[in-house]
Amino acid sequence: MPVWNPWHGCKKLSPGCQNCYVYRRDSSIGKDASEITKTGSYDLPLKKDRQGRFKLTPESGVVFTCMTSDFFLPEADGWREGCWDIIRQRSDLHFHIITKRIDRFAECIPDDWGDGWENVTISCTCEDQERADFRLPVFIGLPIKHRRIVSEPMLEEINIEKYLADGLIEQVTCGGESGENARLCSFDWVKELRRQCVRSGVPFYFKQTGALFRMNGKDYRIERRFQMAQAEKSGYSYTPNTGCADRIRYTLPTRADLFARLAKSTFRSRFRLSDEDRQYIADKGLDVIRAHAADFVAKKLAPENPPKDGRQTPMRGHPIFKAQHATACCCRGCLEKWHNIPSGKTLTDRECAYITDVLMDWVVKRL
Known part of the structure; x- marks a missing residue:
């Protein structure tokens, strides 16, 4: 130089x-x-x-x-x-x-x-x-x-x-x-x-x-x-x-540690499933809800630089949207802060499956 x-x-x-x-x-x-x-x-x-x-x-x-x-x-x-x-x-x-x-x-x-x-x-x-x-x-x-x-x-x-x-x-x-x-x-x-x-x-x-x-x-x-x-x-x-x-090397949090930390967040803790949400889940079945979750993750979170990142997840309109905000799986910035998954990379199948599992854990616990 x-x-x-x-x-x-x-x-x-x-x-x-x-x-x-x-x-x-x-x-x-x-x-x-x-x-x-x-x-x-x-x-x-x-x-x-x-x-x-x-x-x-x-x-x-x-x-x-x-x-x-x-x-x-x-x-x-x-x-x-x-x-x-x-x-x-x-x-x-x-x-x-x-x-x-x-x-x-x-x-x-x-x-x-x-x-x-x-x-x-x-x-x-x-x-x-x-x-x-x-x-x-x-x-x-x-x-x-x-x-x-x-x-x-x-x-x-x-x-x-x-x-x-x-x-x-x-x-x-x-x-x-x-x-x-x-x-x-x-x-x-x-x-x-x-x-x-x-x-x-x-x-x-x-x-x-x-x-x-x-x-x-x-x-x-x-x-x-x-x-x-x-x-x-x-x-x-x-x-x-x-x-x-x-x-980039990183370690995913354990589910117990993640939910314990989320419970301390006033913002994350405010999300609830409504009666309409529960009825929607009952009508569709958990397998369909999981498929919806996986689809949202693949389209809105998995790309290296998702469009409108930080604003891509609505606050309402689907039970999974609420689960995403409640579990900090709503954008790539939150995924990095709460789950250690680095931004600037395309999510792997393993990472997508992990996020989907976290979302479904939150949903099932609130039925």
């Missing part, structure tokens, strides 16, 4: 900057990371070897740009035009710029930017909901060919689904914070962000756990060398229509 740092140093801007790795690293060698300096690598993409060939080639991969600063930092205004010229000259390379200062983007682009350059990806960061709701509306409205969202360090659960709806975002990345004083990252936040991406058909990359990671109610201290590997091992990165989620 080639990295091009035309300048070094940055000014802390928002909560995500609190434990900045650049500040930590510079401090360890007696440098002040708040001092912005032009580097000797300013013209790196134009440098050539002894044979007169560019040192950076398309085969080198995406050029991550300004990774020890921010490309749109005000202190770098005098140097940025030269960088744009270099990027313009090296149209054969693809440059990836990650910024917290997306609000400065419009005033910092070159005159010939138009609706964006094909060889530039802009990633906007949002570490919490406040930053997401401030930066992403600006980001969505800008002329950019390739755009991504980065939530790293992820400091809380965020909802960005409305910013994914128009199909402009090519990928969402999230990860926890590294370093000795790292703040917590919860796997529940990661999974919720992933669900939003799955529903929107947007690729999702779970980059790293961070140093302090909460999973299943327990906090873990994870060494730096394992943070990316553990995220990769989870299998929670997602690319639509690739079957990638099939490798």
Whole structure:
């Protein structure tokens, strides 16, 4: 992964900057990371070897740009035009710029930017909901060919689904914070962000756990060398229509544990079979009701990304609809939260049979 740092140093801007790795690293060698300096690598993409060939080639991969600063930092205004010229000259390379200062983007682009350059990806960061709701509306409205969202360090659960709806975002990345004083990252936040991406058909990359990671109610201290590997091992990165989620390992809850948890939910516990429901079941017979349940599961829950997921199950109209809400089998998000079945995958026959059994258990117990 080639990295091009035309300048070094940055000014802390928002909560995500609190434990900045650049500040930590510079401090360890007696440098002040708040001092912005032009580097000797300013013209790196134009440098050539002894044979007169560019040192950076398309085969080198995406050029991550300004990774020890921010490309749109005000202190770098005098140097940025030269960088744009270099990027313009090296149209054969693809440059990836990650910024917290997306609000400065419009005033910092070159005159010939138009609706964006094909060889530039802009990633906007949002570490919490406040930053997401401030930066992403600006980001969505800008002329950019390739755009991504980065939530790293992820400091809380965020909802960005409305910013994914128009199909402009090519990928969402999230990860926890590294370093000795790292703040917590919860796997529940990661999974919720992933669900939003799955529903929107947007690729999702779970980059790293961070140093302090909460999973299943327990906090873990994870060494730096394992943070990316553990995220990769989870299998929670997602690319639509690739079957990638099939490798996620999980355990279905026992029926006793599931119904005990459901009983503690005010919402789930409010569903009841009416006299009309019971009569309908008696008239049709349990075999027919089971067939209806299996059909609803196959059509409304089994696809990798069901249409209108989260709103596909009516509250009434069939006894099984009530059973679905009562047992949290109403949408893929609830299946993941309550039954551990990951979203973003086509349900297996075993999973469909399990859900159907849960629904029928609930119905039979209430006859």
